[in-house]
Amino acid sequence: MHLAYPAVLAVLLFSVGVYGVLARRNVILVLMSVELMLNAVNLNLVAFDVWLRDTLHAGQALTLFTITVAAAEIGLGLAVVLLVYRTRRTAAVDEVTALGDRHEADELSDGEKEQAAA
Amino acid sequence: MSTLLAAAGSLEPAARSYLSPTGQEIVFLLVGALVLGAAVVSVTTRQLVHAALWLVVALGGLAVEFLLLTAEFVAWVQVLVYLGSVVVLVLFGLMLTRAPIGRSPEADSGNRPAALAVGAASAATLVTLVVDAFRSSWIDLSGAAGTTRLTGEYLFSHWVLPFEALSVLLLAALVGAIVLSRAKGGSADAKPRAGKLRTGLTKQKER
Amino acid sequence: MNLALPILVPALPALGAAAGLATGRRHPGLARPLAVLPVAVSAVLAVVTALHLGTGTTLDAATRLAPTGGPEISLALHLDGFSSLISVLVGLVATCVQVYSTAYLKDDPRYPSYAALVSLFTAAMFLVVYSGDLIVLLVGWEVMGICSYFLIGHHWEGADARSASLKAFLVTKLGDVPFLFGLFLLGADAGSFRITEVLRTAAAGGLQHPTLIALLLLAGVAGKSAQFPLHTWLPDAMAGPTPVSALIHAATMVAAGIYLVARLLPVFLLSSAALLVLAVMAAVTMVGSALCALAQDDLKRVLAYSTVGQLGYMAGALASGDRQAAVFHLVAHGAFKALLFLTAGVVIHAAHTNSISAMSRIDGLRRRVPDAYWTMGLGLAALVGLPPFAGFFSKESVLTAAEHAARGEALTGHLGPASAVPAAAGWTVLVAGLLTALLTAAYATRLWLVAFHAKPVAPAEADAPYSPEIDEADPAHAEPAAMRWPLWVLAVPTMGFGLLGLRTDWLPRLLDGEPLRPGFETAVLGTGAAAIGIVLGYAAWRTATARAAAGQPATDPGRLLLGPLHGPAQHGFGVDRLYSALFVRPTAAAARLVRFLDRAVVETYVRGAGAAPGWLGRAVRFAQTGNAQGYLSALLAGAVLLAVLVAVGS
Known part of the structure; x- marks a missing residue:
């Protein structure tokens, strides 16, 4: 089998995952897209492992580890999402912007300035 | 790298033709198209639960691809872990966050054009690179590389230490998930702290 | 004649002034003796010096401090009848004034510094009188000027x-x-x-x-x-x-x-x-x-x-x-x-x-x-x-x-x-x-x-x-x-x-x-x-x-x-008003002009230099939305860009 097939498929899956991570609004959908990206990497690992005929089978072993880590990741990620949802009643990524630049502070200080000027 | 590639890959020129695919290749390509299509639908559909279900299709298709690449054990692990637990977890998460059933107009954020651009750019770049690098490489699928027996042997001979470390990691993740999701006393009516949080939607509505 | 005598005459009030300034705040009781005694002793020493010197003779003594490029500057004494007479007068008046001040400024909280300045002033005047060198004389001359400034401004x-x-x-x-x-x-x-x-x-x-x-x-x-x-x-x-x-x-x-x-x-x-x-x-x-x-x-x-x-x-x-x-x-x-x-x-x-x-x-x-x-x-x-x-x-x-x-x-x-x-x-x-x-x-x-x-x-x-x-x-x-x-x-x-x-x-x-x-x-x-x-x-x-x-x-x-x-x-025949018209007002007008130039011209540049980074910062602030997806998009776009650059460049 041509190595290009799994490699290109992995690349395309990865890019689809990138799109999903960047475009989805719901955090759980973002996590799903992350799974897609991880699986693209898994595909690469398996394909190259077979191609290289690695005696240690590093690729497949690493794939197993990745799957395990991915399972842990999704569990922890969902726990975090649930926590966020419990405190904020939302699971939308673009509404969790507490670390952003505080525009309210600007508006407040502007208002104070106007008051002082008046 | 080139010496490694040359040593590893088959040098049989007749086998390299893209115009005369083998049976395995045809199946791989068909399943690959299915996987890709399911993935695309999964990241673009407006129905959240459907997205999860399309993810099942994509991941299952990937398991078939693993089988085609003779990675038998990995394929079953993929089915067990991903289809059996991860997707179920995701579905539970969707339900617990009260994801709307049916078409949801707000499934995509305003970042979509940028996401499309970045995704397309990365796809173009990587495809170009990968095709340029591996267009003449050939995988010899003759020997069974991923049977359960073989996998068990190398996993518990060469990779036993990382395996144990990973089990510790899993335990830590388990404890962490429990700690994170455990409701603190009376947190059912826990409110956001005043003045700290902002929801863009409500703000826009106020305006 | 012993040179220590004429040297002590200006030195004693200066030391008294230093001591008075150093101790005045903590030991106000010392202020009075420190004010009166050195000046009085100096006055006596001035009389003794004058008597030693006698009439019609002069005393010159000098020690060179350091070689200078131009005319020499030396610590020089020049005593004659004029300096004797005036130093006795200075000593007498200064002693009377210090004694008088102890009563006149009895309840003044700033008496210690006042008395020290009077002592310093006396020392400077003695220096002017005894000095045999014009530069040393100038030192005393200027010390008197600054003491006078402080003492006039006492209230x-x-x-x-x-x-x-x-x-x-x-x-x-x-x-x-x-x-x-x-x-x-x-x-x-x-x-x-x-x-x-x-x-x-x-x-x-x-x-x-x-x-x-x-x-x-x-x-x-x-x-x-x-x-x-x-x-x-x-x-x-x-x-x-x-x-x-x-x-x-x-x-x-x-x-x-x-x-x-x-x-x-x-x-x-x-x-x-x-x-x-x-x-x-x-x-x-x-x-x-x-x-x-x-x-x-x-x-x-x-x-x-x-x-x-x-x-x-x-x-x-x-x-x-x-x-x-x-x-x-x-x-x-x-x-x-x-x-x-x-x-x-x-x-x-x-x-x-x-x-x-x-x-x-x-x-x-x-x-x-x-x-x-x-x-x-x-x-x-x-x-x-x-x-x-x-x-x-x-x-x-x-x-x-x-x-x-x-x-x-x-x-x-x-x-x-x-x-x-x-x-x-x-x-x-x-x-x-x-x-x-x-x-x-x-x-x-x-x-x-x-x-x-x-x-x-x-x-x-x-x-x-x-x-x-x-x-x-x-x-x-x-x-x-x-x-x-x-x-x-x-x-x-x-x-x-x-x-x-x-x-x-x-x-x-x-x-x-x-x-x-x-x-x-x-x-x-x-x-x-x-x-x-x-x-x-x-x-x-x-x-x-x-x-x-x-x-x-x-x-x-x-x-x-x-x-x-x-x-x-x-009104002093309007000399003050004349000076005010001739010097003070033009100077004040020039100062206003400089102030205007400073405020309106120089400060504009300064403000501009401050405003440009401010505007830049405000523009950059718009990127800080707090939206993780935006950050991630920029990060991945940058990574892709770098990869392309590396691929094209190599």
Whole structure:
């Protein structure tokens, strides 16, 4: 089998995952897209492992580890999402912007300035 | 790298033709198209639960691809872990966050054009690179590389230490998930702290 | 003679000042002994030094500090009769002032720093008197200037004290800058800053620019000795405490300019133009200040203007080429003017006001302060020049010198030819001196009569101007002894010092050796002018009293005497206003212009430099949305871009 097939498929899956991570609004959908990206990497690992005929089978072993880590990741990620949802009643990524630049502070200080000027 | 590639890959020129695919290749390509299509639908559909279900299709298709690449054990692990637990977890998460059933107009954020651009750019770049690098490489699928027996042997001979470390990691993740999701006393009516949080939607509505 | 003695004279008060400043805040009890003792010991040492030195001898000692590229600067002593005489005067007055201040500023919280500054000032004056090197002399000269600034501004809570101290500092500095250049020029011409070297060069005709040097030095002398046109700071300096006025503005600092000219008189004798300028300056100062004194209502301002006038006499004597007369008058004036200021302090202390017309309404003021009453009478008699007080002899010696100069026989002694002094200078000084003698007698009489002898015609007004000085003394009690006995100590030389000039082997032996006996014609003329002035003052006072008794509004005798000149004279003939128009307002306008340029032009650049990064930052802020997806998009886009760049580049 041509190595290009799994490699290109992995690349395309990865890019689809990138799109999903960047475009989805719901955090759980973002996590799903992350799974897609991880699986693209898994595909690469398996394909190259077979191609290289690695005696240690590093690729497949690493794939197993990745799957395990991915399972842990999704569990922890969902726990975090649930926590966020419990405190904020939302699971939308673009509404969790507490670390952003505080525009309210600007508006407040502007208002104070106007008051002082008046 | 080139010496490694040359040593590893088959040098049989007749086998390299893209115009005369083998049976395995045809199946791989068909399943690959299915996987890709399911993935695309999964990241673009407006129905959240459907997205999860399309993810099942994509991941299952990937398991078939693993089988085609003779990675038998990995394929079953993929089915067990991903289809059996991860997707179920995701579905539970969707339900617990009260994801709307049916078409949801707000499934995509305003970042979509940028996401499309970045995704397309990365796809173009990587495809170009990968095709340029591996267009003449050939995988010899003759020997069974991923049977359960073989996998068990190398996993518990060469990779036993990382395996144990990973089990510790899993335990830590388990404890962490429990700690994170455990409701603190009376947190059912826990409110956001005043003045700290902002929801863009409500703000826009106020305006 | 042991050199330690003359060195200790300026060193002791300086050390006392340092100790007083160091301990004043923590040990206020030490302030008084630290103030009085070093100055008193210095005064005794000055007397001992003078006695050791004897008459007709000089002492020169110098040690070079470090080699300089140009003319040598050395720590030099130069002692002769002049320095002996003036150092004794300084020691006497400074001791009296320090003792007097212990009582006068008894409750002042800033007394320790005040006393330390007075000590430092005394040390600086001793340094000026003893110094044999012009640069060292300049150090003392400037230390006096800065001490004077601090002491005038002692009551800095008041706006007039602040502005007066600033004015004194700026005006004297205005003279000091040309003075410094004059010293440099003198040192460059003579090749040395040693006074003996300078005088030797001057005698040998080695100075190339005598007129320029003399005129530059005269600017500094005019500033320090309050001569027209730089006299304006002295009347305002009365905002300082009265003992300071007695020390600085009567006996010592203002005398420094006269002393310097007396020291360097051979240089001035080389330039008849400078002598003429000095004579005109002295004449204008004398007459103008006497007119102003006649119009003042503030007791201390009267005395200040009289100081300016008496300094004019000394300058006139120097312009006539007779430094003996100048120093004779300096010492006599120092004694009686210090006495007058100290009595004025006592009177102000008792009357709670500076205004003599307000004093005239206080019943029995003269009975309340009998010491001050009598000693002020003695001082005023000396000021007027009544025989046999000190002022008579010294003033007559000045007039005699002027008369000799007018006749072309100037009493230059061995310092230079008599022809060096232009006759015009002599005539100017003689006429102005006689006129001033008349005016001086008039204002002294007016002061004496109005302050002490007026009958109270109306109850004291509540809004009479009060002295700003802290005063908790009970007016019913007599003044403390520390404020009374310095008056009598100073009254002794006021009465008897003039007699020392009668015999050539007394005072003149100490100086240049020329006779100081008054000439017959000038004695008659001067005393006659003084008598006319007294009669005029008395008549004006009688008229004013009679008018007041007749129910008419009370008038000042000075107003009757001066007529239309009274208004301008009260304001110092508008010199301040002229300066304000000529210098202050243009400077203020220039400062406003600079301020405008700074605010509107320079600051615009600064603000722009600050605003540009601000706008940049505001633009960058828009990226900080807090949306993780946006950040991630940028991150991945950058990674792709880098990958492309690497792929294309390699």
